[in-house]
Amino acid sequence: MSIISKMTEAVVHFVPDRDRDHLSEADRLIGKPVDRLDGRDKVTGAATFTAEFPLENLVYAALAYSTIAKGKIKSIDVKEAEAAPGVLSVLTHKNAPKMKAPPLFSPSGGSDAAGSNANVLNTDEIFWNGQPLAMVVADTLERAEQAATLIKVEYQQESADISFAQGKAQAEIPKNIMGEDTEVSRGDAEAALASAKFKTDRLYTTPRYNHNAIELHATMAVWNGDKLTVYDASQFIRGVADSLAKMFSLKKEDVRVLAPFVGGGFGGKGSMWSHVQLCVLAAKVVDRPVKLVVSREGVFRMVGGRTPSEQRVALAADGNGKLLALIHTGVTATSNTNDFAEQFSFPARHLYATENLFLTQSVVRLNTTANTFMRAPGESIGTFALESAMDELSYELGIDPIELRLRNDPERDPAKGTEFSARHLKEAYRLGAEKFGWENRPPAPRSLRDGKWLIGQGVATAFYPAYRFPVSARVRLNADGTAVVQSAAQEMGMGTATVQTQHAAERLGLPMAKVRFEYGDTNLPQAPVAGGSNQTVSVALAIQEACEKLQRELLNLAKKDKNSPLADSHFDDVRACDSGLFRRDKRETGETYVAILARLKQEFAEAEAQSGQPFEMMKYSMGSYGAQFCEIRVNEQSGEARVARWVGAFDTGRILNPKTGRSQFMGGIIMGIGMALTEETLFDERSGRIANPTLAEYHIPVNADTPRIETYFLDIPDPHTPLGAHGIGEIGITGAAAAVANAVYHATGKRLRDLPITLDKLL
């Protein structure tokens, strides 16, 4: 951590808290299971996704990818491709106009967004197997794709670093992890481990995983002189706009990026991948709008996935289950064109109390696609290792695995010593255990059976930090009584637009039908990446501040008229309700917005606000928690493991919309089931090439793999967040793989520490 951030952290403890949001308990619209506003448009096909905007004169681009992992392009023959029917241009490093280097995404903020800093098509260097080497632009997609297959590349191949197993020895300790100190050390964990009576000390591994959102990565670029409009399937439109401005030497205000609907992101669309700048480049070269939809194979080749990991977790306890030592260390991989050490050690910083704590991680650079964020990067794989180890320790001790966790619930943050803003993990366990029927579970492995199916029940803690970033928002009240709320947020299907409409309507005292939330356009007030589950809370605070600013202004304007019923009211005397401002003490006394604006003869009134730095995140330990319960059936004959039942109980602050919220938890759990049982990128270490870049052979869970999933939430507001809410997009996947592995152990007596748990490991 930098000296500046350490100083800031010291100072923020003297900064007063923001007032508790008075809407934390509101229940007119907040907390209601409102249907998604875009639901009908999506199921009827009326919603326009990136690749669907009708543009005149549109042409299509397709990419050709490297088939080696490291080296140089010796020669590239494009004659046949250029001569193919319909081809307008074939671009390679030989003829592509120069771009500035892609500015790498930085976890410390800012709007640099590139997933990889390889300046593809501006270099003859090859950094990974799957790197785009050429681009064809043609009059139809089919012709572009076909011509791309006609490009012949001769390589000057070099020896590549591909093997994670071999590279581990050269792994380095990064300066920091997502801005936090890489190492956390208190007491002497190794010594405490060595002398403890009860312990577990094991290695856990997770494989590479790849992104498979339904919507493929897609971009459309339109130049108008020096002005650029880009439609992009993105979780970070501000980042894409600013990064393109840098790469193409444009003024920031001359680049506009739009993403009204994104068909799933999960982190895979949180960075700008090379196809975005290549599409923009193509549009420049052919001087026509260009569409580039990356193929499913292309997404595997070019868009990053989750790093492989090898993690050591060692736990020691006394006979009562009190943790005497917690060690969580390990290695992940990154690439030669990015810099991302996935933060698997983060959960252990916050979950359990112990005197002796040692956490660190190292990272190895390989010639692979740049690794990237995939739903709860770090916490997903970190909780697999940590929560598997907690289960192992519970069996060493003969203590119920829930009880073991409850006995080690900390009073203050174990790593930083800060106060928790809101932590109700114990209550989540109680709720989950009751709903699951945990008390009926016989503790011994292999106690439950149904014919040839062995049945097991496992549990694990879910954890994800509560992040907030600064955001701008604008609120406009119109003379007709409607309101427009704007922030350049992203909607990847989570329900962002629905929830912020609920929020703004509640905040303004308007019916939802009178409020429109506009987002997905960089011309709107800026918002950060929709990542780290920050967006809901971040945008909510900006809307809150813009609404309050506007309401203050309106009150002041209303008070100018001595006949106004609000003439002698202070801001604290009034509240927004019934489509206007009314006195708290006399509900019938006040004015509607329509009345105020009519008297002022104003067509509208508006205010914009930018929320401040998230000092509360430094002052408090802010996280979401949960208890994941899995019942699994393992076929004793075939080894097939199928999840039969799931209960997730979550402590994630106030739930703004239980309907969209449930979908978030459920989606995370299903992705966790895939991580645990079926998904694995087959990365061929002879070539550095992914062998299964297809939905047929990369096994995401299908409906038949997905059991009845029950989700519950405590719904206890966090006093330090807007609306008392936390983001909930990622926590559902955390702890899930461990709950599965722990259930498999309970079913079979086999402890599997290497994901995915495929049937061959259970024979």
Place this chain on the structure above:
Amino acid sequence: MNNFSYARAADEAAALDLISQNGSAKFLGGGTNLIDLMRENIEQPAALIDITCLPLTGIEELSDGGLRIGALVRNSHLAAHQLVRDRYPVLAQALLMGASAQLRNMATTGGNLMQRTRCYYFYDSAARCNKRVPGAGCDAIDGFNRIHAILGASPECIATHPSDMCVAMAALDAVVQVAGKDGQRSIPLVDFHRLPGDTPNRDTNLKPDELITSVDVPALPFARRSMYQKVRDRASYAFALVSVAAALEIENGLIKQVRLALGGVAHKPWRAFVAEQYLTGKTAGVQTFERAAELELEAAKPFQHNGFKIELAKRTIVGTLTEISTKGVAR
């Protein structure tokens, strides 16, 4: 995808005539595999001859009580047909465990016979594959071979045949009826697909200009006690790691007749003749089934990642035969 010409054949004669005009033409049925392979540039036919208008969509009862299944009968229709469900439950089950509902609605009986392997390296034009490019070498032998063959493989190719339907048909002694310019001929299903040998580019013994017209499944009364078990990495929409099709007739505790075939283990549906021979006349029971499985898998040769299939195949054989012998007809 390369450019190709497209023609729709009005009848069988026209289809045969069209294909004889173009050496690299292919018949198009449901297209569920062929179009995929064309999009991957693995199949590059110069012409597609659409045969979906041919009158090959019927399921007729043969005089001996068997069934003649038209080459264009869709997988979902075949699986739902009452006679199939009654007389050959193993076939109905195999069909329903294949692919997804959408694919089964399109996929045809003849097309299912022509499915090509799912070997990763066959699909990747950057990889070496003797099946795709004869003489190029095989990247699977020393690569990811968890899904590959344990029986009948060659140093040239260790790919497996992906069909479920064909495994059931191999057990049922089905016969493929084909038409060519020299007239009709019959190919027993067990001889229809080939082992890779040194010509892994040839999946079947069908000549390039021949048309599959139907598959005949002979009468096999004891196939009413038959069953298909499929073991896979996810609960649906995954190819078999191992599958077993079996029919069993037990009389007075003795195995009178048995049919047994394996999927996911070889370059063709693997009829377990060795096990069948051992089982016939023996006392039905787990020990007998285990011995039969041992004998059948004696010839198995594992590669780096697929050794588990040997044990899995044995267990699935024993499990399937045990289930049929104890529970009777399973649906």
